[in-house]
Amino acid sequence: MRPSPVITHLDPTDLRRREPVLPRVARLLRPYRAKIGLVLVAVVASAALTSVVPFLTRAVFDDALFPLHGGPPRLHLLVWLVVGMCVIPVVTALIGIGQNWLTSTVGNSAMADLRGDLFEHLQKMELAFFTATKTGAIQSRLANDVAGVRTVLTDTATTIVQNTVTVTAAFVSMVVLSWQLTILTLILMPLFVLLQLRVGRRRQRLARRTQESLSEMTAITEEALSVSGILLAKVFNRAESEVERYREANRRQTRLQVEQAMTGRTFFAVVQTFFAITPALIYLVAGWIITGKLPVGADALTAGTLVAFTTLQGRLQMPLLQLMRVSLDVQTSLALFRRIFEYLDLEPAITERPGAVALDPDQLKGRVEFRDVRFRYPEPRALSGTAHQDRFGESGVRIDESAESAGDADEAAQDAAVQAGWALDHVSLVVEPGQLAAIVGPSGSGKTTATYLVPRFYDVSEGAVLIDGYDVRDLTLSSLADAVGMVTQEPYLFHGTIRDNIAYARPGATPEQIVQAARDANIHDRIMSFPEGYETITGERGYRLSGGEKQRLAIARVLLKDPAILILDEATSALDNETERLVQEALERATRSRTTIAIAHRLSTIRSADVIFGLEDGQLVEQGSHDELLVAGGLYKRLYDEQFSRVPATAPWCDPRRADVSL
Structure with a gap:
């Protein structure tokens, strides 16, 4: 028996190109520019309408219920303000339904394109590639990795734009209401951003390890549960060892999933705690301003302004948290995109030359x-986490999976x-x-x-x-x-x-x-x-x-x-x-x-x-x-x-x- 071939992992020179990931993801969405444009219009409209509500709230307090210049409540104005506050959520909800349909259509279509391109490219790869790579690992990239980026393509881009617009609109509105209270609200944001970047890098590394572990599980499943694999295990009485092999891979996958899920939880707990106690701090600072202990413009700080500001602050908290979480999801998905693009970047060894001649079947003699x-x-090519690895039983006899x-x-x-x-x-x-x-x-x-x-x-x-x-x-x-x-x-x-x-x-x-x-x-x-x-x-x-x-x-x-x-x-x-x-x-x-x-x-x-x-x-x-x-x-x-x-x-x-x- 000759020794098994040595599988070499690819270096950058084996790949067709080493482009940044984000521009390539953007190109996936290029055929859907018109729908994406409508999504952006819907996002801006929804954010703009949402930003109007706090100002209506301030008007309810300062102009309708408790007029600043005295007098009884102005019920006629109150009715129109309440109607506006009721209509805006209805319109926003309808816009949201259309927006969700558009984003789902764009994201799933782009994912289908990516999956189709990957399958088509794999069909062009030479035979040697498949003898060097586990079938289950290939299936995992085609199924699990592409499925793993579904959220990015269907929801994340829209979520980023929507929350960015919402945060921007809320920030501007808060500054207009009270720049002093705005500074207090956002004073720790730079620190949070730095912490989020560190968490994101760790999540990205974990995502790649998790997908490689999932690829190994898929490969084991494909091998052990195929007709040939079942027959082999029964003939050599290796069913228990196959079960243990799968359980060990399953335990490793579970550990990685838990570690990935828990990464950043402490960070988000700190951020949420800060946002939860901020309204109390706002009330305290407002008291200091009103009593003159902080001489920074007490005349502009009315009851309506304070209610509107805390309302805006509540609206600001969720989009900021979502942006931070989405940022982590994006960094996690970038690891999956890189795994997918690694396959797409492989240059097939067997290609058609320019100007290739087509054999005429009617003239073909067959010499x-x-x-x-x-x-x-050639040296078999394999990517990280996909190499065809030898497996030895207790007897030391190699089971050739290829x-x-x-x-x-x-x-x-x-x-x-x-x-x-x-x-x-x-x-x-x-x-x-x-x-x-x-x-x-x-x-x-x-x-x-x-x-x-x-x-x-x-x-x-x-x-x-x-x-x-x-x-x-x-x-x-x-x-x-x-x-x-x-x-x-x-x-x-x-x-x-x-x-x-x-x-x-x-x-x-x-x-x-x-x-x-x-x-x-x-x-x-x-x-x-x-x-x-x-x-x-x-x-x-x-x-x-x-x-x-x-x-x-x-x-x-x-x-x-x-x-x-x-x-x-x-x-x-x-x-x-x-x-x-x-x-x-x-x-x-x-x-x-x-x-x-x-x-x-x-x-x-x-x-x-x-x-x-x-x-x-x-x-x-x-x-x-x-x-x-x-x-x-x-x-x-x-x-x-x-x-x-x-x-x-x-x-x-x-x-x-x-x-x-x-x-």
Whole structure:
């Protein structure tokens, strides 16, 4: 067993750009400028109306109930003032309803855009990125991190603007009423701002750690509760250890959540206490001013002014506290935005060159050439908190989490571990149009690696891979994907109907085309034996179907695609004889009239290949037909002899000519 690849974390040079976060968040909202403008108008109008109420209150006391110039209460004026004080809250509430609808629409739309952009970008990332990163960690950034910024996009921006306008209007009104009392109210605000900044920085660090912990929990859930994970735990009796692993991650998440929730609580308690006792201090200072102990304008301090001022002070307290809390929320959300932008900033390793050529399917012949190809697996890239980490059981045996998601990429993953060596070294070969070419060799010789270079799952380090004379790096990615089909050792079926799984290769396929592909793959009769036929649910990763059924569905899918070049990683070794015969017949149909490159595990299945390539230690050591290579007495002859000598000729349950060996 080769050592596992070393996962390196990205430094700033691995990212496309390192722009500040806030301008990028602002760009998310740019398509919704008109709605945001209406929100601002509503905020200003609401704040302005709210600021009028204290002045109406002062008029009620000083002009209507207790006129300063003497005389009885002025009931007519009182009625109009009360009407105004009643109408303003109603109008403000109606404005608030519209404002909430606008902010919710803008915020959720922007969040949907962000989620869609992130998913689209992840689809462009190279295969190596996903073999180096836990699936659960990716899911966490796509779901948890984006959900974590929901409040910022839906409410926070509006809250900041609304409370800023409210605080400004209240401050101006308080100054107009009494600048002396205003100074007393705001005297400690600079200290509060400094404390809030310190709390915010701590909350930001905690937010990132909390999300990384949540990513780990999501990864554990995805691994342990998948069909493969459950099966693995039951087979090795590791259910209790999986439960404990989850509980430990859960305990860590709980500690971080509590710590994050409690950070700043003391600070806010102090601020709220100050605001709570300020009215009492206001009354005391007002008494000193009225009695002349503070000669700072007692004539302007009437009963109405004092009531209006304390009313304003109460209105000022909540917006200020909300601004402080929102500021902390923003700093927390900035940590989540940075995690999201880290993914968006990753430059895909496999990109389309400017002026790339689109292959014409009607002119495509399917000639494949490796021209002095050298390939070394790149260092797997992973972001902080998302690296694919090895997990060891009590026996010390490594559980390779990428094996479940990579399927038949085991050999490629092993080759990737040898960072200093060449997976392929000066390989030159040609597969002519319509030929069936087989690749044989020991495990880790580079067979799967070679096939991954044709559809550009990886790019060559040196040399070139060509299709019909075009370097695959000069072709459009979509036309290259259309030209190459693949049937892997472990075919992947998503949780859906059999019809949908087959039609995945061609979404616009007619029912007749789907049925014909299933017939050609020798699976139609089996499908029709199910009670629900083509509407049968396959289950996660196709676990409701047998290995042969999954394999034939994968062949039907590629037949529906009808590619000019077909890559086969033969998977008949674990099948019974009858199922193997059906699969082999389906494969023979699949290889007709198209260029086929087959990784051979059973040499008996490739005797009729037009050309056989032997790979060893990443080098092409021989090529020729079955008979030619047997006569040559090289690698192929050695593998052939090993395979057919492993099972005694007297074994009643196996034909020795078809004995299995992993190559």
